[in-house]
Amino acid sequence: MRELRVLILAAGKGTRMKSRKAKVLHHAGGAPLIHHVLAAAQKLSPDVWIVAGHQAEKLREILPDGKFVLQNEQLGTGHAVMQAREPFDGYTGDLLILPGDVPLISAETLQHFVRFHRDGGYSASVLSADVGNPAGYGRIVRRGDEVSAIVEHQDATPEILQISEINSSIYVFHAPALFEALTKVRNANAQLEYYLTDVIGILEAQQKKVGGFKAAQSEEVLGINTRKELVAIDRAMRRRKCDQLMADGVTIVDPESTFIDAAVEIGPDTVIHPSVQIYGRTVIGDDVTIHSFSRISNSKIGSNVSILDGSVVVDSTLGNDVSVGPYAHLRMHTKLEDGVKVGNFVEIKKSTLGEGTKAMHLAYLGDATIGKKVNIGAGTITCNYDGVNKHPTIIEDGVFIGSDSQLVAPVRIGRDAYVGAGSSITEDVPSESLAVARGRQVNKVGWVRDRKKKEKFQPGQS
Ligand code: UD1
Ligand code: CA
Numbered sequence: 001m002r003e004l005r006v007l008i009l010a011a012g013k014g015t016r017m018k019s020r021k022a023k024v025l026h027h028a029g030g031a032p033l034i035h036h037v038l039a040a041a042q043k044l045s046p047d048v049w050i051v052a053g054h055q056a057e058k059l060r061e062i063l064p065d066g067k068f069v070l071q072n073e074q075l076g077t078g079h080a081v082m083q084a085r086e087p088f089d090g091y092t093g094d095l096l097i098l099p100g101d102v103p104l105i106s107a108e109t110l111q112h113f114v115r116f117h118r119d120g121g122y123s124a125s126v127l128s129a130d131v132g133n134p135a136g137y138g139r140i141v142r143r144g145d146e147v148s149a150i151v152e153h154q155d156a157t158p159e160i161l162q163i164s165e166i167n168s169s170i171y172v173f174h175a176p177a178l179f180e181a182l183t184k185v186r187n188a189n190a191q192l193e194y195y196l197t198d199v200i201g202i203l204e205a206q207q208k209k210v211g212g213f214k215a216a217q218s219e220e221v222l223g224i225n226t227r228k229e230l231v232a233i234d235r236a237m238r239r240r241k242c243d244q245l246m247a248d249g250v251t252i253v254d255p256e257s258t259f260i261d262a263a264v265e266i267g268p269d270t271v272i273h274p275s276v277q278i279y280g281r282t283v284i285g286d287d288v289t290i291h292s293f294s295r296i297s298n299s300k301i302g303s304n305v306s307i308l309d310g311s312v313v314v315d316s317t318l319g320n321d322v323s324v325g326p327y328a329h330l331r332m333h334t335k336l337e338d339g340v341k342v343g344n345f346v347e348i349k350k351s352t353l354g355e356g357t358k359a360m361h362l363a364y365l366g367d368a369t370i371g372k373k374v375n376i377g378a379g380t381i382t383c384n385y386d387g388v389n390k391h392p393t394i395i396e397d398g399v400f401i402g403s404d405s406q407l408v409a410p411v412r413i414g415r416d417a418y419v420g421a422g423s424s425i426t427e428d429v430p431s432e433s434l435a436v437a438r439g440r441q442v443n444k445v446g447w448v449r450d451r452k453k454k455e456k457f458q459p460g461q462s
Contacts, residue, residue, distance in 0.1 A: 002174075003093030004114060006041040009080045009169075010034055010100030011053025011071040016225045022055040024100035025062070026230055029237030030261030030279060032062060033224065036103035036237075043107035044096060044114065049087065051080045076193030077169070078185045081178070091175050094118070097196070099169040101224045103233060109220055110170070116213045117172040123208035124177065124200060126150065127170040129218035136225065137166035138197050140212055147212040148204045150197035154190035165214070167197060168221035177208060237262070267303065285320070294325070302338070319355075337372075351382075354397065366390070367409065371397035377421065379404040396431070 014023025024034040041048045052059045053071040071083045096114060117125035126147050128140045139160050141149040150167045151160045181202040187194050200210055215221050224230050241262055242255035249268030252258050259277040267286035277295045285303030296313045305318055308325030316330045319338035328346045335352040343360035351368040359365060359376035366384040380401050382393040391409035399413050402421030413419065414431030423437040
């Protein structure tokens with residue numbers, strides 16, 4: 001069998017996106033468009049090349065292992081393929097060409113397509129689709145089973161515009177026939193571009209066989225040209241992800257309002273309430289409940305965990321039987337061990353909370369290492385920043401921090417110690433001790449009565 005290599009066209013700017021960013025760098029389903037196309041291509045061949053041009057350096061940055069061909073001026077899809085002539089010099093196998101802006105294409109469809117091309121003994125094959133609204137696409141002109149030409153929308157006659165079979169811009173070519181025909185392509189058309197689509201008519205004129213293979217699911221070949229199309233495809237990808245998770249035993253109450261990135265893993269019997277966002281490389285265990293308006297990103301969450309409404313969890317690790325929120329904010333390598341409870345309006349940054357520790361209300365814990373079974377009272381603040389540097393706070397096992405305390409770092413609270421409510425702790429507290437650091441209360445008995453007598457003062461009036 002002939003060898004197969006892949007060439008992805010990704011040099012264009014994507015003018016219709018009205019963006020400073022190259023089209024293939026825009027995200028759908030949680031990853032840049034080029035990632036999705038590349039992932040499908042790599043399932044067919046180990047030898048995948050990318051034509052880069054507009055923002056080529058950014059493309060190299062996100063694909064450090066990619067093999068690139070440069071197209072410095074974007075003079076059309078045919079011109080883009082021409083730039084690959086050198087690396088493919090002497091190559092006599094097949095070349096699968098994919099545009100960088102068709103992220104829904106599956107490896108299975110591409111495999112069927114390549115098989116069709118080889119079984120039919122074609123010089124070139126085009127992957128096409130019947131679509132309800134063919135506006136903007138190149139149209140497939142057929143003669144029997146074969147394709148005789150592709151006509152771009154801008155160059156089409158009224159009769160050709162009636163054709164609903166469109167060019168997906170996905171092709172397989174016998175490479176020598178392709179590169180020979182490309183030398184004959186001219187740019188005498190509405191867009192003054194060198195069209196790859198013209199190769200089809202050229203091969204046909206050379207009596208070579210060109211096959212047309214219709215995709216079973218037209219959705220797969222939809223290209224993205226505008227932001228509206230980007231959002232539609234993003235939604236389709238997220239819907240696919242939700243469908244897959246539901247099939248694997250996850251309850252998603254409202255898939256329409258749920259955003260879950262492709263790489264996320266979630267265990268069975270987990271329930272996701274409406275309007276939840278789960279991004280990046282997040283892994284979530286079994287029997288977890290995530291309530292509405294929570295956002296979880298690049299985090300690892302154990303089993304039997306509750307994330308209550310409106311919580312944000314970023315770059316953090318949560319053990320089993322943990323409860324977070326409502327309205328909690330965990331970020332930058334926060335680690336909550338098994339059984340930890342973090343309640344309303346608690347912010348935690350770069351801190352570890354040991355097994356069974358609780359911080360139930362209104363606290364800020366930053367750069368803190370907190371042991372097991374610690375109680376952090378309402379309103380506790382670790383003062384970790386002195387205006388120049390960050391300092392650590394260490395709270396050992398079994399400590400009780402009374403409400404509204406400030407722990408001025410660097411500071412250590414020893415095992416089983418108590419901190420009295422309202423304390424400003426500036427020095428280490430030894431184990432099993434009580435620290436109280438606040439003004440002592442003074443009751444002036446009869447003070448109000450005496451004042452009233454002296455000044456004819458009426459309490460409650462001004
Ligand atoms: C192209 C096809 C059209 C097809 C449609 C499917 C041509 C002439 N037309 O049109 O028949 O129906 O795709 O989506 O091929 N690119 C380059 N260098 C260039 C120009 C484009 O690398 O000089 C890349 C783009 O980055 C993009 C792909 O080729 O990934 C397609 O280009 P685009 O401008 O979107 O082509 P369409 O006008 O959509
Ligand atoms: Ca396109």
